[in-house]
Amino acid sequence: MGEKVSQLPRETPKHPTIRASNSSFVLEKASSVKYEDRPIPELKSPYDVLVNVKFTGICGSDVHYWVHGAIGHFIVRDPMVLGHESAGIVTEVGSSVTTLKKGDRVAMEPGVPCRRCVRCKEGKYNICAHMAFAATPPFDGTLAKYYSLPEDFCYKLPENLSLEEGALVEPLSVxxxxxxxxxxxxxxxxxxxxxxxxxxxxxxxxxxxxxxxxxxxxxxxxxxxxxxxxxxxxxxxxxxxxxxxxxxxxxxxxxxxxxxxxxxxxxxxxxxxxxxxxxxxxxxxxxxxxxxxxxxxxxxxxxxxxxxxxxxSFRYGSGDYQLAVEMLAAGRISVKELITGKVAFTEAERAFEDVKAGKGIKMLIEGVKD
Missing domain, CATH: 3.40.50.720 (NAD(P)-binding Rossmann-like Domain)
Incomplete structure (x- = not known):
């Protein structure tokens, strides 16, 4: 028998082929990003849903984390998935979910409060001290194939609104x-x-x-x-x-x-x-x-x-997301004009570079292709 030849590990391409599972765009530290396959999120509550993310807009805060690795006292100490302006399609629902079903198209509100503190109880959950907000350390963001949220933080998009418009519900809510x-x-x-x-x-x-x-x-x-x-x-x-x-x-x-x-x-x-x-x-x-x-x-x-x-004014509070969706659906506001361009998930870093350079108004990153 001939000798076994050991195989050297392959060099990782700059834009790797996206494999099945939960492909994610991860910030390792300032100015260093990578693509990584992570586990598909499990539904932690019977009221949660799993969303297949289809479009994600780039926000100034995302770019700031990418460039500096921190915003104020929020410091990226561990690798973190970027992104928080997203829309997608529901692929799984918890046993107690009643307002959504598999296949529904939704705008995703990316911050989940504790629901128990004084600020939450008085209707100001956006300033909850225990807010878990996407792409704010230590919480991962939505630039991944799948992301889980409570059903009441997912807003069903009317038929006359596209998923691209759904991604812009987040900045519109601001x-x-x-x-x-x-x-x-x-x-x-x-x-x-x-x-x-x-x-x-x-x-x-x-x-x-x-x-x-x-x-x-x-x-x-x-x-x-x-x-x-x-x-x-x-x-x-x-x-x-x-x-x-x-x-x-x-x-x-x-x-x-x-x-x-x-x-x-x-x-x-x-x-x-x-x-x-x-x-x-x-x-x-x-x-x-x-x-x-x-x-x-x-x-x-x-x-x-x-x-x-x-x-x-900080982010958005009670009723803001729903009002944003309703005004878009009624034609009282349009966001289509703000979309400068769309890039593939594998070209996410280029989109960040364009936003940093001040090109256009709002760039969208398409979701992971199956």
């Missing part, structure tokens, strides 16, 4: 929550700083809520032009000037009279926040939706003397 925090009413003037995905969706929701004048503020001419075609009635380009001067110019050029009724910041930029406070009318409302530096210089005197309503 916009819904911000605009609800602002208590936008018919006839209001609303200024939105930042014409990225969340800013654009805030404009669309404000319009659906009846805002009369919607002003987009950005430094990017292309985004300003897109915003005006999408939902804004006016555009204002930021320049190198003091916040007070910029606010005065904004109010004058956009015909805001005594100032804006409501201003939303979706940029997180210090100068935008400062300008916004100066541009509000007496008794106006300011909502912080964008995240920036931990600490900034804030015009507290203007806030006090105008007796402004100043609020934070």
């Amino acid at each position: 916009g819904v929550h911000i605009v609800k925090q602002a208590a936008v009413r018919p006839g209001d003037s609303v200024v939105v700083f930042g014409a990225g995905p969340v800013g654009l969706l805030c404009m669309a929701v404000a319009k659906a809520f009846g805002a009369n004048k919607i002003i987009t503020v950005d430094i990017n001419e292309d985004r300003l032009a897109f915003a005006q075609k999408y939902a804004a009635t006016h555009a204002f380009r930021s320049q190198r000037e003091s916040p007070a001067d910029s606010a005065a110019r904004l109010v004058k050029e956009c015909g805001l009279g005594p100032g804006a009724d409501i201003i939303i910041d979706a940029s997180g930029a210090e100068i935008c926040i400062q300008t916004a406070i100066h541009a509000l009318r007496v008794g106006g409302t300011y909502v912080q939706g964008g995240m920036g530096k931990n600490d900034i210089t804030f015009p507290i005197m203007a806030m006090c003397t105008k007796e402004l309503n100043v609020k934070g």
